[in-house]
Amino acid sequence: MASNEFAPGVRLTDEQRLDWLRLIRSDNVGPRTFRSLLNHCGGARAALDALPDLARRGGAARPARICSREAAERELEASIKQGVALIALGEPGYPARLRMIDDAPPLIGVRGKTSALASHMIAVVGSRNASAAGAKFAERIARELGDAGFVIVSGLARGIDAAAHRASLGTGTVAVLAGGHDHVYPAEHAPMVEQILPAGCAITEMPLGWEPRGRDFPRRNRLISGLSIGVVIVEAARRSGSLITARMANEQGREVFAVPGSPLDPRAEGTNGLLKQGATLVTEAADVLAVVRPILGQRIEQPVEEPDGGERNFTEPDNSERARIARLLGPTPVSIDDLVRLSQSTPAVVRTVLLELEIAGRLERHGGGLVSLV
């Protein structure tokens, strides 16, 4: 029986939502693993039951921590108390474009006007140490895109992000957080979040109480681009978070727009570099609209679920297969297709072994169907 828990437009039951929350809050379960588990086990409840066995077969040193029912209930209650709606992938309120990315969060916590997430969105991001001209330009383009009917997505950072949010408070803006809703970063922007909520929202995939660490920001950036039709990078130094957002946007098939700057201005190095790589040059909102408007009419493609062909109950790998597949893996990412070919196992068996390794905390998944050992 295939899982219908991903079926678009269907609300989860309260029990299902609790199971989803437990599963995604358990150790070694990220968005991609979550999806594999639901495909493999048929549902979140079955996946929770299967976790200990999978981790053991994957060679976990010690049992992986599974989020308890009580902990999940506490998070749900606290979320309700703080006005955070937990929206599941496939539910009506889940943003349509975000659902397309292959590591879409199973649950997002949303504060504010959730209906803003039904609008077409464009991200405007850039340097924290923006120049006055950069901040002014971010404000201008965010206001013009807002007036054109788009909700502005950004990362609540100082500089360009803040300017973009500020200019679109009235028309709608979405702040994507790297931590929990009770850990806004930077803290000085907590009042801005409150200004955002009447016409927009703050969203995060992290639980309440989560203080963002450095690596949570690049992870968060995939949501900024994932929500959006395109990303406008206003000022960006050579190595900056905004360039990560641009790379994510590229990988997700979203439009990348960059604002040019003088070659002598280090804050333009990143954006000029993006332009050399083919980003669309933006000097005014019309440049964005010319690219984005034709896309609006297109149907949003839903991601292709991995076929599970009813073979779920017949794919138990034997130990020699496990060993053979594990031997093919190393720290260098390899494609799952190559693993299938080289191991001479079935795709279903390879997927199962990978899932076991993942739950055991030994496997890392990269984009594009690549995996490596941790």
Added chain:
Amino acid sequence: MASNEFAPGVRLTDEQRLDWLRLIRSDNVGPRTFRSLLNHCGGARAALDALPDLARRGGAARPARICSREAAERELEASIKQGVALIALGEPGYPARLRMIDDAPPLIGVRGKTSALASHMIAVVGSRNASAAGAKFAERIARELGDAGFVIVSGLARGIDAAAHRASLGTGTVAVLAGGHDHVYPAEHAPMVEQILPAGCAITEMPLGWEPRGRDFPRRNRLISGLSIGVVIVEAARRSGSLITARMANEQGREVFAVPGSPLDPRAEGTNGLLKQGATLVTEAADVLAVVRPILGQRIEQPVEEPDGGERNFTEPDNSERARIARLLGPTPVSIDDLVRLSQSTPAVVRTVLLELEIAGRLERHGGGLVSLV
């Protein structure tokens, strides 16, 4: 008998050079007409003889002024005295790429180290009221391209042009003048010309004594791009001479490079606009070299001469043909191909009628085989 006066690599005789000079200095004879006349008449001497008849048949209100032998001799002598070499199209010293453009000047006056014209050239041009950053960037890229073995072409204007020349005095730079060699504009840059001459040169198609007028500058700009493999536009406002140079470069099939700038800087409006139209973005010399180096290996295509198929003596149009073709012309440019089709005359007849109108001062030739009545 077809003219061999355009044959590449052959020096003109002194008599031929004098005839060429008389022809190009005569009224209503521009570079394109010069070429048509040589094709039509078989040589400059024959063309001079034919001018009065052609002008009469083309309906000239009064006879077109033909440059006298004495005036041409005076110009030649004065040129020699001032160290100006008059190099004819097709002669060994004539710049190879300039020869490719369809309105290449029949004669160029060159002061300085004429061998600099045998180098590969890149133009660096831009705003007269350049910013400090723009001038600094122009210097940097001109120096780097000079160090990479390229001669830098520019227009001797204040701002970007001057910065580009200044940075390449040692490696070689070519100043293209809009007036005669004795009318450097702006006058304050006359000392810079003297600094240019040891390793580079100043060139013009205009006679000694010619004071440049407004319309001579766009005309001159086609030589800046025509000499060069590519043109780097450093700063340019929305409507500026540099954009004309960029357009000429495009029409001539030369590379167009543009330096990005902030959308809030009016001096970057032109260059950002060029980038939107597909110019190559430049933040460092390597960006230019990456495009230009592969081109260096390619053989320079010589322009295709109009076929004259020996029919020169048999194409005398009758008056009804003349009238029919003239009626098809108006102030809106039309293609010569369309004229042939609509007039049901032969291409040779149409060409002859157009030449007559041109010599009579009644026809204007545009790029791409388009003509209109003046």
